[in-house]
Amino acid sequence: MITRLSTLFLRTLREDPADAEVPSHKLLVRAGYIRRAAPGVYSWLPLGLRTLRKIEDVVREEINAIGGQELLFPALLPREPYETTDRWTEYGEELFRLQDRRGTDMLLGPTHEEMFTSAVKDLYSSYKDFPVMLYQIQTKYRDEARPRAGILRGREFVMKDSYSFDMDDAGLEASYQAHRAAYQRIFDRLGISYAICQATSGAMGGSASEEFLALSGNGEDSFVRATGGDYAANVEAVVTQPGTERPVEGLPAAVEHETPDAETIATLVDWANSQGLDVTAADTLKCVVVKVTEPGAEEPELLGVLVPGDREVDMKRLEASLEPAEVAMAEDVDFRKNPFLVRGYVGPRGLAANGVRVLADPRVVTGTAWITGADAPNRHVVGLVAGRDFEVDGFVEAAEIREGDPAPEGQGTLTLERGIEIGHIFQLGRKYTEAFDVQILDVNGKRSIPTMGSYGIGVSRLMAVLAEQRHDDKGLNWPVEIAPYQVHVVVANKDAAALEAGDRMVAELDAAGIEVLFDDRPKVSPGVKFKDSELLGMPFAVVLGRSFAEGKVELRIRCGETLDVAADEAVAKVVELVRG
Amino acid sequence: MITRLSTLFLRTLREDPADAEVPSHKLLVRAGYIRRAAPGVYSWLPLGLRTLRKIEDVVREEINAIGGQELLFPALLPREPYETTDRWTEYGEELFRLQDRRGTDMLLGPTHEEMFTSAVKDLYSSYKDFPVMLYQIQTKYRDEARPRAGILRGREFVMKDSYSFDMDDAGLEASYQAHRAAYQRIFDRLGISYAICQATSGAMGGSASEEFLALSGNGEDSFVRATGGDYAANVEAVVTQPGTERPVEGLPAAVEHETPDAETIATLVDWANSQGLDVTAADTLKCVVVKVTEPGAEEPELLGVLVPGDREVDMKRLEASLEPAEVAMAEDVDFRKNPFLVRGYVGPRGLAANGVRVLADPRVVTGTAWITGADAPNRHVVGLVAGRDFEVDGFVEAAEIREGDPAPEGQGTLTLERGIEIGHIFQLGRKYTEAFDVQILDVNGKRSIPTMGSYGIGVSRLMAVLAEQRHDDKGLNWPVEIAPYQVHVVVANKDAAALEAGDRMVAELDAAGIEVLFDDRPKVSPGVKFKDSELLGMPFAVVLGRSFAEGKVELRIRCGETLDVAADEAVAKVVELVRG
Known part of the structure; x- marks a missing residue:
């Protein structure tokens, strides 16, 4: 097909939009x-729509190839199905809610586990119907707090979401691996640089979960990669290498010291070294007090978190570990209500003595000795041994x-990287099938609840990701497979023969x-066309410019x-390049 | 492609759904x-989605062929653009409104004139950019009071909406005619029986407008067709053949009569015939009093409507004639407030004498004589001549x-028909381009406001229309071009050789x-498969049944x-039938 720039509904801009970062x-x-x-809501103009549809087609082909069946939910x-799983409430402000003219509550779908699960419940009843893998490519809605970066994080966006239903765990594992491989083929075909990261499963529930993160300095997600292997993980999912347990026998007894003005780790280390101890912050133990609210609980409970003193507590990691509970730092009022919490001098012994649950960093194993708070103003303890003293x-x-970190x-x-989530695959298990009471007769005629996987790709986001990874300071640079047009032919010579x-x-x-795409615009200068x-x-671009008089054209690879090419060889050369 | 019924996500039902009419x-x-x-909201299962996409492709091809450029709005x-045109309010309860987490008003698009108009305003500035024809195939939302009939009238539905922008009326006419011809090609390709009906333009504003109505006894729209030509029109748009004017000279003078118990047309006719007048209801004149509220007016005004006594006032026709005003019948309270209105005896003279505006049916022309109310209890007047007495x-x-009717x-x-609206084309004019102040430099360098057309096709509704027009009591019957699969191969013989x-x-x-579509289900009886x-x-279906042992298959045309066909000729025969 041929589209002429003289009629294409397009206006390019020289200036960046004011809200773009x-x-x-x-x-x-x-x-x-x-x-x-609107904020986070975009229209697709002709060029954008062509690329979006091509990305959709790549996704569709690969999901069809693993046996996915496409359908389309509204x-x-x-509200009801989302009440069944409690997500009507759990989604919080991110859910677009509305009422129809009769006052019935409705929502704009942020993801469709509920709809797929209840469809399978209605249509299927026997193990012979399984496994089944269903998907849609559909417009989704999430009322993001900070819609940003154009279509990188929109409030209306296109997503491919698939769902697998299997009668047993081995089946789920197979469906999951099939999706994992399909996702690799999709992102490889699109030419995206990405990492597959171990992830926590978050609000979706379930067990195994991996995220596909496109490498990008502008990504919102932090993750780690190994320097000597293909390990990658979300920061939330990184598992700390545990310390080595040692026998406690023979270790020196713990000794309490008066430590004025040593309320911070830095001042504590200074004090310790002034005592000739030769230590670093890693030898101190930080006791952070947080409040944890379990789902359904009315009041939060205190929790002590022990980490080596050279590290901060990463609240996102802590929250991911304690999910679905909510976590907040203890505040002044909590310290006042609990006088055994002495700010700057909290230690593990005081917490335990007062019935506060204590969880430790995996490095704090039996036999490790620490300098930490002694639960009294201006007092610390040296040589407090885990497994002996607390x-x-x-x-x-x-x-x-x-x-x-190792x-x-x-x-x-580990190296720290930033990325953009482009895909996420979950082994959901039976969370949704149990909520909807999906009972299927198994091979023995007994009722059994199928197990489920959920797999998403941010289709419209992929377009932004490709733009992030492949642009230069002059503009975009699409891969052949999803470029709106494979070739841009530019007439940059006023001779009628050139046109x-x-x-x-x-x-x-x-x-x-x-x-x-044919730049046939008669009154536009070559410079503007370039x-x-x-x-x-x-x-690829073919330019009919100055050298056209000598029978030559330029073939520019974006x-x-x-390349300088004879005009009558240009078509063959372009076809060769496009077919790769 | 081959889809096996043994794995297709499908369950057919023997019973009609309870809510289906x-x-x-x-x-x-x-x-x-x-x-x-949900009410008026449907999911598309695999077969339905395939047919929907094929219908979309037919529409897309034909709109591309007339130069339409596809894009996609959210x-x-x-709210703002819909405030600019006042449709935020005018749409009333049919608009789905919602607020985002910041309390900002938003809506789900029922149609996109506003968005297309403001896009053209932003991108284009010179007459050289025109004409331009833009369209989308998109999911739309209307909160119908009575969502009914499945996808025939849904609250979430797929529509193709296109918009033309031209610098002058001749351009608009050309864009309109191009769409009209494209619509004919689309509906012809789909094999739909339809009529093109002159329409009133209704809430969209603008002038010329036609509706494409699919013939269907279950249609919600009434329209008329001519027995001797291709005239067709919405009932609201039918133009009455005017009466023939006659000279008033020499006509007998009007005479008032005492007419007790003749408050209805029927009793009035009886009375007249008892006086030896030899008349029918068509000789009487009905004076209907209504209340008309113009947009922006605080109070309604009375209006007298004169129609021949053998006809009722059709409120929908009257409302269409008086648009955008709102119309209601006068009520008891209006009669009490206006004592000159004598129920059962209202006549044109009393209305005029009391300053009430009077509009008449086109048959009530100068020189026609009527029996009508004399504005006093139990009194009528005979021989009241239009153009002389009122x-x-x-x-x-x-x-x-x-x-x-002629x-x-x-x-x-005229014959009266029922139909389902499948397309609507409007010459909108400058209503929207003026509202958004779209100023374009014309060929003389002067600012000019382009004129606009708006053209819709109910894409998802077309699927229901095809099902309405082409089913029998056993099931559906798709045209080849949009059937989910062209051929259904049924193995109905337990011999392994048949499979x-x-x-x-x-x-x-x-x-x-x-x-x-391949019915390879091993344990399903031939009867169920058929x-x-x-x-x-x-x-088309190919059945490998009993006669397969003799090397024959059945080729069933839905x-x-x-046809009985030799098994080894079946493929060639099917290919021939499919290629038509």
């Missing part, structure tokens, strides 16, 4: 791919992760099955080299 | 094409239309580019004949 947002708006309708949904109620992932399984050390030759060339390209061509970012 | 609703649910999620929209302030289309331009008489032959046959059909095949409605 990241390159993909700036470039997609400037190049006329998207247009803002975006406007009744016990903990369990371990918790709460300490911050740092560049250079990676698991001897895969070297005629361009016309012939685009007709030949079209006949060869190439999609062509700028537009770079901004719009088709992978973000790559420029 | 019309065949399309019953059959689409029973055949597993759609599934109700469904979740800000004047009217104008004419109005208010009288009901009846089967057998059609315009000598096209015979193997079926497998080979579907592979060959697939290789020939035919889309195949019932399912008829219910699902693929245009709602048509069944």
